[in-house]
Amino acid sequence: MKTLGLGAASLALPGFLKAADRSESKPNIILIMADDLGYSDIGCYGGEIRTLNLDALAAGGMRFTQFYNCAKCSPTRATLLTGQYDQAVGQKNLEHGVTFAEVLRPAGYRTIISGKWHQQPLPTTRGFDRYYGLADGCCNYWNPGIEARPGEPKPGRKIAGPRRWAIEGESIMGYTPEDKNFYTTDAFADYAIARLEEYKNETKPFLLYLPQTAPHYPLHAWPEDISRYRGKYKTGWDILRRQRYKRQIEIGMFDPKYEMSPRDERVPSWDSLSESEKDQADLKMAVYAAMIDRMDQAIGRVFAKVKEIGKWENTLILFLADNGGCPETPDTTPNIPPGPVESYRSVGPEWANASNTPYRKYKSTDYEGGNCTPFIAYWPGVIKPGSKTDQVGHIIDIMPTFMEVAGAEYPGRIENGKLKPLAGKSLLPIFQGKQRKQHDVLYWQFGKAKAVRTGDWKLVKYGDADWELYDLDKDRTELNNLASQHPQKVKKMAGMWEDWWKNCRK
Incomplete structure (x- = not known):
């Protein structure tokens, strides 16, 4: 989409001129979004899952306790990309807005995306120089296509038709990688690392957008990652919720004056299950935890590359989730245990309720369990290490934040469409330890x-x-x-x- 002219919107952002006139170089930006991750799943938000890299990011940066998404995959992505509510911008085609890539590229940024894209036009038509990933809602982690690789069973699927994959500007309907060690989370990191290596000698800053598919169903994970958690969830979801709530209080991420919500009415007590049912439930949660663990490992590999090429100290990194834990149950292979390529299973409302500790409800609702997300911000020399904030933020604030730190401008108009104004406001004052005027x-x-x-x-x-x-x-x-x-x-x-x-x- 062509943007025409420069509007006054950028100049209305708090601190915009100061940010634009700074003598230091513009920061690199890494934006990471998990898919269907519950509020308490990662370690620095009270979880027991091994997320060493995200925990280290939080220790060196800032955690928000009241940050919001749109409670659903595609709406969150439309809002995040444009700084407008998805209902106004056009969720599918973004026809009334511009993406942060379309704003940052004219400001001198190399723009890269690796991962999930849930809008209709491909990213390479909306400001991104390079793209690799799933241009759809969800897919088989081992084999996103329809056909089986030689010597393997057919991939488990939610729907009969193919999922859209894309490499650069080319859509592929039914992408079956030849590599039997293919796994989407690893592949997204591999592509990001390859692009960082390719552009390491450029003087221009980079924007790297890493929208993950993990831990969205189907439940697929490497056996060695699953083994780290198998058996650890046989204490059940009731005890897990209490443990996470207690840990959230201990690490200062939740005020003990607030009660934990009761077990959701859809969820039976753990003690009512048979031993066989408990074992099956333990396996589901072990695979789910393994998916998050592997996502954190992949993020760590990307971080290591950024450090290797000498870009770490001037990089702003943000991490969040697109919505709360997911209660949906598209278990199309009920007789195949979760984990391998031929399976298609989900974690269900029982463990999703635990993932969203201490809140009520789930993805697709606008209770806190659906729309309140972990949010970590890291920026050496700007954000105080180990800080926390109760100030309210929303994903409509991401675009204005990028504009302010990059000295970028919002266009005055777009070709063949009505450009609507930004809805959010920059998070930079909060990053700097100041009190921002709230929404x-x-x-x-x-x-x-x-x-x-x-x-x-x-x-x-x-x-x-x-x-x-x-x-x-x-x-x-x-x-x-x-x-x-x-x-x-x-x-x-x-x-x-x-x-x-x-x-x-x-």
Whole structure:
């Protein structure tokens, strides 16, 4: 998409001129997004899964306790890429916006993406120089195609038709790699490392976007990674939730004044399961944990390459997830255990409920369990190591942040379309240890889910149920519905949501 002219939007960003006029070189940027990762899955957010590289990133950077996504894969990606709500920008085609790659490339950046792309136009048509990965929703980790490799069973699948893969600007419908050691998480890292090596002598900064498919179903992982966790989850999801909640409090990532949410009503007690059922459930969670472990290993390999080429000290790194843990159960191979290429299994609501500790609900809902994500920011010399913040952030803030740190400008208009303004504001003041003026209001919608947050008040609903009202300052886990006590506030906030929804269509 062609961008035409330079608008005033960039100059309205807090600190923009200061950022644009800085004498130091522009930072490299690495943006990593996990897929269907629960709030408590990684170690630095209370999890027991081995995530040494992400934990080290958090120790050297900043962790947010109130950072939000859009609670669903494709909407989150549209919003993240453009700095606009997906309902306004056009979730599928991004027709009313520009991507951060389209903004950063004119500012002198080499733009690379390796991983999952969930929009219709390929990244190479939307500002990215190079691309490799899944241009679809999900795929078999061992074999994204339809046909089996020689000597292997057919890959387990969710749907009969092919998933779209892409290499640079070419779409491939049914991508079956020849290498029997192919595994998507490893392949995404390999491509990123190869591009870093290719461009290591360039003087221009790089933007590397690494949207993972892990740990989204299907449950596929290397046997050596699975063995690290097999048997460790036989204590069950009830004890795991309590352990994670306790650890979150111990490491300062959750205030003990907030109760942990009760076990979700869809989930049976662990003790009600037979020994055989417990063993099968343990295997599912062991594979899920192994997928996260392998993702962290892959991230570590990319980090090692950045250090090797001497770019680490001038690199801003952000890590987040696209939504909360996933309760969906597309188990198309129920008689094949999770792990190998021929299987297609999911972790289900039981372990997803534990993944989202201490919050309620899941992906595709706008309760905290669906839309509150881990968010780590690392930038040597700018972000104080080991810091935490309770300031509220949202993925609409990523584009303005990149613009400010890069001295980039938002275009005045786009060819053949209506360019809508940015919805977010830069996170740089928070990174610098300052108090940022908070958002006046934040909105959510996906399918049957709706929510609006203003200050500490959050109004949320799902389907035909009534609006629910929570005071997040006193009730982060959304246990005490105050709607009946504050009917006027409910009416006002519901009206704000309706007005926003109508304006998105204009």
